[in-house]
Amino acid sequence: xxxxxxxxxxxxxxxxxxxxxxxxxxxxxxxxxxxxxxxxxxxxxxxxxxxxxxxxxxxxxxxxxxxxxxxxxxxxxxxxxxxxxxxxxxxxxxxxxxxxxxxxxxxxxxxxxxxxxxxxxxxxxxxxxxxxxxxxxxxxxxxxxxxxxxxxxxxxxxxxxxxxxxxxxxxxxxxxxxxxxxxxxxxxxxxxxxxxxxxxxxxxxxxxxxxxxxxxxxxxxxxxxxxxxxxxxxxxxxxxxxxxxxxxxxxxxxxxxxxxxxxxxxxxxxxxxxxxxxxxxxxxxxxxxxxxxxxxxxx
Ligand SMILES: O=P(O)(O)OC[C@H]1O[C@](O)(COP(=O)(O)O)[C@@H](O)[C@@H]1O
Ligand SMILES: [Mg+2]
Ligand SMILES: [Mg+2]
Numbered sequence: 001x002x003x004x005x006x007x008x009x010x011x012x013x014x015x016x017x018x019x020x021x022x023x024x025x026x027x028x029x030x031x032x033x034x035x036x037x038x039x040x041x042x043x044x045x046x047x048x049x050x051x052x053x054x055x056x057x058x059x060x061x062x063x064x065x066x067x068x069x070x071x072x073x074x075x076x077x078x079x080x081x082x083x084x085x086x087x088x089x090x091x092x093x094x095x096x097x098x099x100x101x102x103x104x105x106x107x108x109x110x111x112x113x114x115x116x117x118x119x120x121x122x123x124x125x126x127x128x129x130x131x132x133x134x135x136x137x138x139x140x141x142x143x144x145x146x147x148x149x150x151x152x153x154x155x156x157x158x159x160x161x162x163x164x165x166x167x168x169x170x171x172x173x174x175x176x177x178x179x180x181x182x183x184x185x186x187x188x189x190x191x192x193x194x195x196x197x198x199x200x201x202x203x204x205x206x207x208x209x210x211x212x213x214x215x216x217x218x219x220x221x222x223x224x225x226x227x228x229x230x231x232x233x234x235x236x237x238x239x240x241x242x243x244x245x246x247x248x249x250x251x252x253x254x255x256x257x258x259x260x261x262x263x264x265x266x267x268x269x270x271x272x273x274x275x276x277x278x279x280x281x282x283x284x285x286x287x288x289x290x291x292x293x294x295x296x297x298x299x
Pocket of ligand 2: 102
């Protein structure tokens with residue numbers, strides 16, 4: 001079972017510099033993305049490649065990030081969940097982006113995020129090719145979580161795009177206290193429903209589900225627990241995309257000492273040929289993921 005530690009490729013000197021530039025560009029773009037949201041809370045004409053309605057804000061964030069990240073010398077490919085195909089931007093590392101995660105939260109002014117995964121292989125890459133991952137959280141403040149060099153760091157991003165590290169070597173708390181499960185309860189498969197009932201009956205656990213994966217995952221990173229967008233009866237692969245959501249979030253939580261799973265294996269071991277392939281996503285404390293995989297193993 002491949003996890004981050006066993007398969008994480010090492011960065012070269014130039015990769016280090018390119019990765020730093022990528023996350024610098026994303027941090028500095030965050031205030032522009034955030035300030036561009038209010039006027040773009042409307043549906044665009046197109047659906048995204050996953051067949052989901054695009055918001056104007058999705059397109060705006062994607063165009064901005066594609067241009068800025070694509071302009072970085074050491075970046076050779078850019079792909080996003082909003083684009084059908086990979087964009088060739090020269091030679092170097094590959095970058096996959098969910099420009100705006102949680103778009104359905106735009107109208108109710110709930111949290112949203114931007115997810116960035118950096119690979120040293122052509123896209124669609126595999127979890128084993130991942131060099132670093134990050135997410136921006138547009139919450140009460142704008143923060144960025146970066147996982148690279150085996151450590152997780154949190155930055156606060158100011159309105160002018162300046163940013164500073166506020167928490168370093170972040171690890172999931174040993175005693176988990178929150179859970180967030182996506183999808184409609186009647187659509188869950190039986191083994192997940194039983195698992196969920198078990199978690200809900202644990203007096204130390206409380207529900208935290210906001211409908212935006214990055215907002216929900218940041219709760220897990222902060223308080224410990226489990227986030228799931230599970231396999232569903234009619235959509236066994238769930239809703240979230242491997243390249244743009246599963247791999248980066250799996251990498252970040254595993255770098256913070258947690259575990260990730262698709263129900264059977266680390267998310268980083270999932271292998272799909274199709275750029276917009278989906279996967280069930282379970283991330284959180286090791287003992288909660290192990291319990292989940294045991295529940296599915298009984299099927
Ligand atoms: O609306 P649902 O079914 O609860 O799905 C919520 C999930 O969908 C998402 O919004 C999908 O991400 P996008 O908004 O980037 O498409 C996740 O952020 C979130 O976890
Ligand atoms: Mg998303
Ligand atoms: Mg999105």
